[in-house]
Amino acid sequence: ETGVTQSPTHLIKTRGQQVTLRCSSQSGHNTVSWYQQALGQGPQFIFQYYREEENGRGNFPPRFSGLQFPNYSSELNVNALELDDSALYLCASSLRGGANTGELFFGEGSRLTVL
């Protein structure tokens, strides 16, 4: 069984640039969620994708956008990067609904530094 994989693991961008982070979900999982984890904080929900559509969104501006592909992999795009976007971005996959609600399988994260 393949776990959640994310790429890249680390990247450095400058303010105003755009970034794309990628995630492959765990085998058999149809739902992908993205979280932002700032230093010293718990993960904060950005959005969730199910069947290639956004299925829920946290308190993040529209410059945070995403995609889910037919194979359930996903991308997180952030435009017009700001210094405060520096964080660890976590992808998590799950089976939507039922007894698995709340059981997320996390990747190791992509650490973004914005200079």
Add this chain to the structure above:
Amino acid sequence: AQRVTQPEKLLSVFKGAPVELKCNYSYSGSPELFWYVQYSRQRLQLLLRHISRESIKGFTADLNKGETSFHLKKPFAQEEDSAMYYCALVNQAGTALIFGKGTTLSVSS
């Protein structure tokens, strides 16, 4: 408002001592609560969920609706329990987990 509060940033105990990691929540209705753990150099993973009422690695957590708490307990801490622990709550829409800020547990011999 939906919120999870973990009041302790760091909890240091000696091996063999009891452990209690505190978690309080704010939620309308019946909450679904979880504890997640992150060991050094490992990814965040589910430890236990209140629905299952299970004991994992000797840890238990009881939902107390009166006190709106879901504290994580272990009677005898082991060094391998040292990790970051997050309490989490499923949001009202059922689409996301709301995490606390986490508590670092340090167990020394």
